[in-house]
Amino acid sequence: xxxxxxxxxxxxxxxxxxxxxxxxxxxxxxxxxxxxxxxxxxxxxxxxxxxxxxxxxxxxxxxxxxxxxxxxxxxxxxxxxxxxxxxxxxxxxxxxxxxxxxxxxxxxxxxxxxxxxxxxxxxxxxxxxxxxxxxxxxxxxxxxxxxxxxxxxxxxxxxxxxxxxxxxxxxxxxxxxxxxxxxxxxxxxxxxxxxxxxxxxxxxxxxxxxxxxxxxxxxxxxxxxxxxxxxxxxxxxxxxxxxxxxxxxxxxxxxxxxxxxxxxxxxxxxxxxxxxxxxxxxxxxxxxxxxxxxxxxxxxxxxxxxxxxxxxxxxxxxxxxxxxxxxxxxxxxxxxxxxxxxxxxxxxxxxxxxxxxxxxxxxxxxxxxxxxxxxxxxxxxxxxxxxxxxxxxxxxxxxxxxxxxxxxxxxxxxxxxxxxxxxxxxxxxxxxxxxxxxxxxxxxxxxxx
Numbered sequence: 275x276x277x278x279x280x281x282x283x284x285x286x287x288x289x290x291x292x293x294x295x296x297x298x299x300x301x302x303x304x305x306x307x308x309x310x311x312x313x314x315x316x317x318x319x320x321x322x323x324x325x326x327x328x329x330x331x332x333x334x335x336x337x338x339x340x341x342x343x344x345x346x347x348x349x350x351x352x353x354x355x356x357x358x359x360x361x362x363x364x365x366x367x368x369x370x371x372x373x374x375x376x377x378x379x380x381x382x383x384x385x386x387x388x389x390x391x392x393x394x395x396x397x398x399x400x401x402x403x404x405x406x407x408x409x410x411x412x413x414x415x416x417x418x419x420x421x422x423x424x425x426x427x428x429x430x431x432x433x434x435x436x437x438x439x440x441x442x443x444x445x446x447x448x449x450x451x452x453x454x455x456x457x458x459x460x461x462x463x464x465x466x467x468x469x470x471x472x473x474x475x476x477x478x479x480x481x482x483x484x485x486x487x488x489x490x491x492x493x494x495x496x497x498x499x500x501x502x503x504x505x506x507x508x509x510x511x512x513x514x515x516x517x518x519x520x521x522x523x524x525x526x527x528x529x530x531x532x533x534x535x536x537x538x539x540x541x542x543x544x545x546x547x548x549x550x551x552x553x554x555x556x557x558x559x560x561x562x563x564x565x566x567x568x569x570x571x572x573x574x575x576x577x578x579x580x581x582x583x584x585x586x587x588x589x590x591x592x593x594x595x596x597x598x599x600x601x602x603x604x605x606x607x608x609x610x611x612x613x614x615x616x617x618x619x620x621x622x623x624x625x626x627x628x629x630x631x632x633x634x635x636x637x638x639x640x641x642x643x644x645x646x647x648x649x650x651x652x653x654x655x656x657x658x659x660x661x662x663x664x665x666x667x668x669x670x671x672x673x674x675x676x677x678x679x680x681x682x683x684x685x686x687x688x689x690x691x692x693x694x695x696x697x698x699x700x701x702x703x704x705x706x707x708x709x710x711x712x713x714x715x716x717x718x719x720x721x722x723x
Contacts, residue, residue, distance in 0.1 A: 281345070281348035284318075285318050285319070286317060289619075296352065304316055311619065312621065315648070316520075317524050317566075317649075325343065325574065328342060330539065336381055336535070337364050337532065345422065347360055349425055363424055370459035373459070374458050375459075377407070389680070394696075396706045403533070404682055407452065408451045409716060409719070410448035412449040414529045414530050416449075417529055439514050440513045441453070441457055441464045441514050441515075444502045444504065445517075446476070448715075449517070453466065466485045466486065467504045468490065469490060470492075475719065476719075497626075499641065499642040505517065505522070519559060519645040522645070531566055534563060534571075535567050537564075547579070548711050549582065550708060550711070551581050552694040554587075554687065555594055556644070557644060558585075561583070561585050561646070565580075580653075583653045583659040588634040588664055589634070589665050590632045601617050610655050625648075627642040627643050636686045664697050668697055673685070684718060685717065685718040691713050
């Protein structure tokens with residue numbers, strides 16, 4: 275199956291428009307990245323004339339329900355793999371995930387939360403990811419990558435008889451745990467770069483899952499996340515990016531889109547639409563995924579419009595808010611499209627590492643940089659949204675409110691989007707007639723504060 279026809283999806287750099295060869299098994303990072311100040315991020319682009327949005331069906335596994343939207347599916351089909359063979363491949367991998375983590379991937383709950391809505395005086399829908407694989411949404415990004423790796427091997431685009439290439443990720447929590455679970459299920463070696471203050475329970479679990487853990491201390495005079503610098507070195511040495519950072523692996527965004535597509539399907543089934551969605555942002559992959567999922571749903575006729583998107587960060591570090599403000603300054607000088615195009619070619623004027631070591635109880639969104647910043651800024655500009663920066667007291671309040679009114683065992687990071695909603699209400703920036711969604715993205719782990 276080594277001959278590849280033209281798939282219905284392509285992978286293109288959103289910065290320089292480099293188009294990956296359909297035979298390239300690893301179209302993860304633009305080959306032009308690193309040589310200039312352009313924000314090079316590879317993105318999967320689908321042909322709406324050849325793809326339809328799934329109407330529903332009996333598949334509870336989102337990677338089967340929404341397979342016709344995935345690049346791996348179209349690579350498989352263009353390589354001669356039958357739909358049934360692709361289904362069996364995903365089912366086999368999902369069973370392997372379940373053997374490691376206790377259960378595989380299933381559509382997660384999304385709906386109106388009556389008590390929370392009553393307390394806030396507006397209709398609030400919650401997407402609950404706390405029961406997902408490894409306890410967060412992160413596994414979605416990485417399962418999409420695992421399926422892709424299996425497809426290109428099955429299609430003969432790489433020599434699967436060789437020793438598996440090592441995978442690598444930089445993370446201190448949920449992303450690392452998800453990567454370790456999914457990599458173990460796929461029988462693939464994984465190197466995890468963690469900070470010195472990584473949770474000992476997380477590190478212990480990573481080692482139980484046979485991940486190679488490398489602790490990365492901050493270096494005097496060196497800005498930015500030390501784990502990310504070490505990841506970059508590993509990738510330069512030949513490891514594959516098994517990461518939730520879209521700038522290092524553009525296909526990681528696609529796996530995360532399954533979350534957004536589930537929301538679209540639930541809203542369509544209920545015959546309602548959202549006015550706003552608030553998404554907590556660290557590296558930005560989750561918000562980028564939700565934005566792209568909604569945008570494609572509109573293009574495919576599954577939604578009539580996108581909701582306003584608000585990215586939520588804490589006072590501990592808000593590089594995205596800083597970048598957004600700079601883009602808006604340029605919008606004042608001309609069209610939004612021109613401002614975003616300029617930002618794509620002048621990354622360093624908009625996004626750079628946070629000058630101080632980030633600190634917050636919502637530690638899962640304390641990335642020194644928002645790596646997928648431009649996709650998130652573009653989504654907010656497109657929908658009329660804006661970033662929301664919240665203080666620590668509001669993060670703690672939202673955490674307590676989330677648990678009291680929903681019974682969901684969410685952590686401070688996972689409920690940070692709700693903190694953004696509280697902030698909007700206090701700014702009188704939202705109407706009581708609106709329908710709003712937040713995402714509860716991570717389960718509270720033993721020993722967390």
